[in-house]
Amino acid sequence: DAGVIQSPRHEVTEMGQEVTLRCKPISGHNSLFWYRQTMMRGLELLIYFNNNVPIDDSGMPEDRFSAKMPNASFSTLKIQPSEPRDSAVYFCASSFRHPNTEAFFGQGTRLTVV
């Protein structure tokens, strides 16, 4: 398996623009997580899906953030409109039967909002 695949790897955008981050989890995994990592706040869980259903989105910072998982093999995290404080590395991770098994992480998307 190719592992968790995220795209793009790097994104630079202007404030106010819409940003869409994409994730393809490992085939067969039924849990998917979106994390944000910054120097100031460390790793923050944004949202967690189980069997394509959002289970906990309490970490989503505000209404500008939204996430979808239309099927078991694809998820998106959208920021609209983006702000400079959204600059961070965004990780997607997937696992099978969380929390019994470990989560595997993608390589992350480094987002810079200028």
Added chain:
Amino acid sequence: AQKVTQAQTEISVVEKEDVTLDCVYETRDTTYYLFWYKQPPSGELVFLIRRNSFDEQNEISGRYSWNFQKSTSSFNFTITASQVVDSAVYFCALSNAGNNRKLIWGLGTSLAVNP
């Protein structure tokens, strides 16, 4: 409330030294899971180990070993004979088995192994 504390923000050692990274957790659950992840300078997060709360056996994997002690709510990680390639940020994490299955992360320990 659940919490993971990695009190050591940064550690610097010389190659071949042994180093222990501390992790202390808080949870009221009787069933929970503990994890260690490594984040090398390249940025990806690499899974190292998972331990459930009913398994207090220590684990050794090559130069890596883990000491799980429920009595002190600690899950410490030791690297024996450290190498430059061990330089990374190491994260400890906790999750429960209940309805809210979030991974609670420590803030990480940045380990620098110098030649």
